[in-house]
Amino acid sequence: MEVLVPINSRDSARETVEYALREYPDASITVIHVTPRNGTHGMGGMYVHGPPVEAEREYTDQLFEMANGTASAHGRLLTTITAVGCPVREIxxxxxxxxxxxIVIGNCKRTGLARFLFDNVTKGVVYRSPVSVTVVK
Structure with a gap:
């Protein structure tokens, strides 16, 4: 079984990766982080082996380091992927x-107007995914 785990923030990443490792102990797990890039929103993007924007490199590395540390604590290995573009489309x-x-994806913990404006990635993935999706709260 292949499980895809999109991550974007440290808090949701830790919980989401932990959930995927616990619930799918025999699965191969791929963690994906999508870096939005001006000019590519809504038009797709490209897959790269590392973050294309230098400012994102450190943040993405920290997310992947945390995810790999969590996997290591479970005696597991992860595959990590970085994509550039619209997060929903790339995932x-x-x-x-x-x-x-x-797909195992975290739920944004925003409330009020911020949730309305920014909680579209999880919803978009749920509605457009070709495979079943688990949302971790």
Missing amino acids: VAYAEKSDTDH
Whole structure:
């Protein structure tokens, strides 16, 4: 089984990766971080081996370091992928092109207007995913 785990923040990443490792002990887990880039929103993006924007490199490295540390504590290894573009489109496109069987994604913990404005990635992935999705709160 192949499980895709999109991550964007340290808090939700830790909880989401932990959940995926615990609930899918025999699965291969790929962690994906999508870096939005001006000019690519809504138009897709490209897959790269590392963050294309220098300012994002440290943050992405920290997310992947945390995810790998969590996996290591469970005696597991992860695959990490960075994509550039619209997060919903890149996550769904990766799931379509790979052997992904399931997506485990964190729920944004924003409230009020911030939730209305920014909580579209989780919803977009749930509605557009070609595979089943688990939302971790």
